[in-house]
Amino acid sequence: MSLLDETIAAVAPRDPAAERAARERLDRMTKPPGSLGVLEDVAAQLAGTAGACPPPLPVPAAVAVFAGDHGVHAQGVTLWPQEVTAQMVANFAAGGAVVNAFAAQLGADVVVVDVGVAAPSGPAPGLWDRNVRRGTADLAEGPAMTPDEARRAVEVGIEVATALAADHGCLVTGDMGITNTTASAALVCAFTGAAPAEATGRGTGVDDPTLARKVAVVERALARLDGERDPLTVLAEVGGLEHAALAGFVLGAAAARVPVVLDGVIAGSAALVAAALCPPALEHALAGHVSAEPGHALALRHLGLRPLLGLDLRLGEGTGALLASPLVASAARALADVATFDSAGVTEKA
Ligand SMILES: O=C(O)c1ccc[n+]([C@@H]2O[C@H](COP(=O)([O-])O)[C@@H](O)[C@H]2O)c1
Numbered sequence: 001m002s003l004l005d006e007t008i009a010a011v012a013p014r015d016p017a018a019e020r021a022a023r024e025r026l027d028r029m030t031k032p033p034g035s036l037g038v039l040e041d042v043a044a045q046l047a048g049t050a051g052a053c054p055p056p057l058p059v060p061a062a063v064a065v066f067a068g069d070h071g072v073h074a075q076g077v078t079l080w081p082q083e084v085t086a087q088m089v090a091n092f093a094a095g096g097a098v099v100n101a102f103a104a105q106l107g108a109d110v111v112v113v114d115v116g117v118a119a120p121s122g123p124a125p126g127l128w129d130r131n132v133r134r135g136t137a138d139l140a141e142g143p144a145m146t147p148d149e150a151r152r153a154v155e156v157g158i159e160v161a162t163a164l165a166a167d168h169g170c171l172v173t174g175d176m177g178i179t180n181t182t183a184s185a186a187l188v189c190a191f192t193g194a195a196p197a198e199a200t201g202r203g204t205g206v207d208d209p210t211l212a213r214k215v216a217v218v219e220r221a222l223a224r225l226d227g228e229r230d231p232l233t234v235l236a237e238v239g240g241l242e243h244a245a246l247a248g249f250v251l252g253a254a255a256a257r258v259p260v261v262l263d264g265v266i267a268g269s270a271a272l273v274a275a276a277l278c279p280p281a282l283e284h285a286l287a288g289h290v291s292a293e294p295g296h297a298l299a300l301r302h303l304g305l306r307p308l309l310g311l312d313l314r315l316g317e318g319t320g321a322l323l324a325s326p327l328v329a330s331a332a333r334a335l336a337d338v339a340t341f342d343s344a345g346v347t348e349k350a
């Protein structure tokens with residue numbers, strides 16, 4: 001059996017008994033019932049994922065920034081040169097990016113995974129060289145990668161999640177890839193049925209003519225897909241290597257029963273692939289935020305995930321998900337630490 005098949009077979013749904021115990025405890029805690037709002041759902045979900053109430057605290061967090069390049073760059077769908085992907089990989093490894101600043105503030109670890117960068121990256125601490133191919137082919141003209149490459153990139157994500165889950169309580173998705181919002185839009189359309197004009201946005205901030213080219217490219221890619229539904233085929237046709245690895249990362253976290261916090265539209269579109277491959281995997285995922293890229297909200301709605309934050313971020317790198325990780329940890333901490341009406345001698349409402 002392949003690592004992908006083994007991982008899918010290892011994913012179980014959340015434990016309903018642990019989740020029920022969490023809901024009961026939340027109602028006995030010294031607070032009005034339901035007053036922690038969405039964080040009560042988060043706490044119960046964490047108990048269901050761990051199969052224990054209270055669940056272990058989801059700390060420390062580790063963000064894995066999966067980096068890849070895209071042949072569709074040739075279509076003029078972004079204003080940034082492709083080499084910025086490799087340059088940002090070096091910046092992450094040197095600790096100089098926004099994700100590094102947020103991780104330092106929050107006590108999280110950062111690993112950078114080259115799964116598909118066009119230019120070879122030199123060795124650096126915290127940089128994992130798992131390059132499957134040096135950038136995808138142009139998804140406007142033909143398949144972005146072969147099904148075998150897609151599977152190998154998914155398995156990179158599984159491998160990274162499995163390794164990080166050994167000594168982290170919370171996994172956080174990150175990405176870097178100039179042009180990857182075009183591939184994200186195509187994946188969102190393929191899996192949700194959304195129209196390209198609805199799902200395609202300005203990415204890093206493209207102008208009107210570039211946005212129009214982007215929509216046309218997504219339309220062409222979808223026409224070629226012709227309603228194809230097989231998740232790995234769709235991924236190989238219109239996805240990116242970092243999308244593939246992120247889908248594997250979600251599956252690997254679920255198999256390890258560790259919560260995974262999703263970042264923006266790249267993670268959201270990759271999660272659509274993971275959900276199509278293995279629906280119960282998404283029971284262990286949380287949406288850290290909703291990004292400004294329109295395809296992201298469409299993906300989250302399709303997945304039934306409610307974002308924890310809405311800050312109009314559109315950076316990627318895992319930044320929005322990292323900012324949400326203390327909320328996730330606080331929900332677990334409250335479930336573990338807060339006294340009950342009985343234990344604290346607080347009178348309940350009439
Ligand atoms: O996370 C998001 O939702 C998000 C939205 C817009 C842009 N990005 C980041 O910007 C890059 C892709 O933008 P673009 O315009 O080149 O497709 C890539 O490195 C992403 O991490 C990320």
Ligand SMILES: Cc1cc2nc[nH]c2cc1C
Nearest residue numbers: 080084176204315316317
């Ligand atoms: C500078 C820069 C940093 C990024 N981080 C994630 N995506 C990015 C895109 C650009 C262009």
